[in-house]
Amino acid sequence: MKTTIGEFLIDRLKAIGITEIIGVPGDFNLSWLEQIEAADGIRFVGACNELNAAYAADGYARQRGVGALLTTYGVGELSAINGIAGSRAEHVPVVSIAGAPPQYATEYRWNLHHSLANGDYTNMLDAIRPFTEVATRIFPMNAVEEIDRALRACLREKRPVHIQIPSDITHLEIEAPPFDAELPGSDSERRQAAVRKILNLFEAAEDPILLLDQDADRHGFLPLLREFGIPYAHMASGKALLDERHPLCLGTYNGEASSPGVRERVEASDLLITFNPRFIEANSGSFTHNLPEEHVVNIGDQHISMDGEFYVGINSLEVLADVAAALPERGSVGTRYSPGPFEPDADAPLTQARLWPQIGEFIREGDVVIAEAGTSNIGLGPIRMPDGVQYINSPIWGSIGFTLPALLGSQMAAPERRHLLFIGDGSFQLTAQELSTILREGLKPIIFLVNNRGYTIERYILGMEREYNDVANWRYADLVEVFSPGSSMRTYQARTEGELAQVLADVDGAAFIELHLDPFDAPAGLKAFGPATAEFDFGPRGPRNP
Missing domain, CATH: 3.40.50.970 (Thiamin diphosphate (ThDP)-binding fold, Pyr/PP domains)
Structure with missing residues (x-):
């Protein structure tokens, strides 16, 4: 043609x-x-x-x-x-x-x-x-x-x-010839051999565990992995790939910074199935991870390695489908995780320690949660997401300002899903213009802007009170009217837990919510991450915060 x-x-x-x-x-x-x-x-x-x-x-x-x-x-x-x-x-x-x-x-x-x-x-x-x-x-x-x-x-x-x-x-x-984008099928002998080997390992294992990272999602493995019916942990760079409140969810594996009990369980597993995990300092507890390599089955999209042998020439989706179909059904595994109700203290100022559990109650099944690098991502890290939540962040590249334009693209691609963006004021200032495109396109996200007047994550690494970590304190909520006069996006301000509770109860549709927090407050994870980063970056004679 x-x-x-x-x-x-x-x-x-x-x-x-x-x-x-x-x-x-x-x-x-x-x-x-x-x-x-x-x-x-x-x-x-x-x-x-x-x-x-x-x-x-x-x-x-x-x-x-x-x-x-x-x-x-x-x-x-x-x-x-x-x-x-x-x-x-x-x-x-x-x-x-x-x-x-x-x-x-x-x-x-x-x-x-x-x-x-x-x-x-x-x-x-x-x-x-x-x-x-x-x-x-x-x-x-x-x-x-x-x-x-x-x-x-x-x-x-x-x-x-x-x-x-x-x-x-x-x-x-x-x-113009026809187009076929399908991944080629497997070599039949290699496919069958890989399936037999994995099933044999399952039969011998007492504590098989999945360790999830980004590639499990990128290559479309997740629907099949749900059928395995075995415990799973996720890396910080693979948050919420499977239901974090399911009884089989162990929590986050992050080396010595793992959720309670997760490191011991993962590193003692006699069958640990991984998906090309990529460990950097931020998702390995500063390289304190120690996987049981002799018990690891690593699955990529076109290869599997296990027990000292490499299986190539395969489409791993086909292998996983065969394994899922052959595994025996597993019985009941316990009760779902259920966070306790958050009781706001009406007059208490917003703090990082209590903000994120309060926000956690607002997130519901099927939401798209987009978390900017730094305070937002670290604050949301311990919050167990409901089933079907898609968590978008940039844990490896970590370029600040990514999430506001990413929200634009994500919601254009899936306008039927509720999108929640959590972004700090410093990051917002890098790409703020794209709020105008979001409004022009008639999208309806809920944007939480964490206003702590600067680069909090940088403060905890170095320069707690330095001017280089400050940003201009814009009237952020007014930008909606500046970019799109008469916009239907509603704007809110919250400085106390009571004010935030009222905002969360009122929100119905597109919203821009400015949260005011102390510049020197931070989530517990960030308070640990900052000094560890300074130690790693600057060496024994380098500068430190007092």
Whole structure:
């Protein structure tokens, strides 16, 4: 079938489930934007800048399984690269597309705007290549094979890819073959051997445990893992992947900083099933983790390692389905975790110690909870989420400001779900403009802004009272009216537990809730994390807080 290159790319994006492309227009991508405008079933959503657009595409991908980002050559691509790198670190599939200078201009090395004016048109791809699974510039003769190669790699590897499309080729015709994005099936002998081995290990084990991290979600394993019926723990970077209130949930494994009893149970397991865990200082108790390697079965999407043997050439979803079907049903395992009722002290000022349990009662099954790095993520860490909660954060890359644009992308991809964002004032100031896009799009999140007048997590690492950890104290709630006069999003302020209780009772629909806390208050986990980070970062002779 004949089609144009631009329409071919649009059809491929629609085929993998994308209905919104998030980005910033620029002269080199306008020709393709015109084709998007003319297409059915897909639209362009403009963000305030390219970095925010990259964050939003990441949030979108966490709902839909893949997201799409559009920038322009050079200035746009490089502005987005931090967000793309975050998607790479967090294993989130994003298709990044950049309008590039005309093909003839790059081939003849013309000096153009948005370049270094030296005729080099390889440097942008070279810059972005380390953070993507595929980075390519397409031409009429390779467009089909390169676009399909990039999309398959994005979906298979759960990594971002980057495609440059020259501005003068979008309307050229090509032949479009059918597209199949399915992961190939397993080698039958390797599949059967892996299943037999895992079932034998289960039969011999007395205390099998699942240890969940991000890849269990990214590769679609979770529905099958629910059928295993065995105890599970999650890493801090895998929070709420399975129901945290289920009787089988042990809690968080984080080395010496684990939930009570979890470290002992995990490290003594005689069958520990992991999913490519990636230990950094923040999710390992400063590298105090000690998994029983001789009893570990590690499962990736295309490989399994166990008992000194590596099984390759397999689709692990098929292996897990076989194992789940063959495991015997397990009986009742106890009672669900149920948090005690929170009794607000009406006149007591908000404190970190009591704020998060009070917030925990507001979170309900099926919510999307988005937690900014630092105070919000650490404060929510001990709160056991109800069943069906999706918890979005950036525990490995940790770029502050990520969550507000990620909220935009996530709620566009799943507008039927209630979205709760928890973000500090310092982080909010980095990407605050995207609140205007959220309002323009008519989305209805509930945003909790933790106003403690600065970078609390940085204060506890170093500079408790230093000016470099302060931020300007904006009138945050007024921004809703500034960005969208007459908006239906309601705004609230809370300084006491009683005021917050009233706000939580009143909220029905889109809301912006400013929480006022002492600048020097912090969750217990952060108070421990800060000094440990200073010890790790600065060495024995480095500075410390008094």
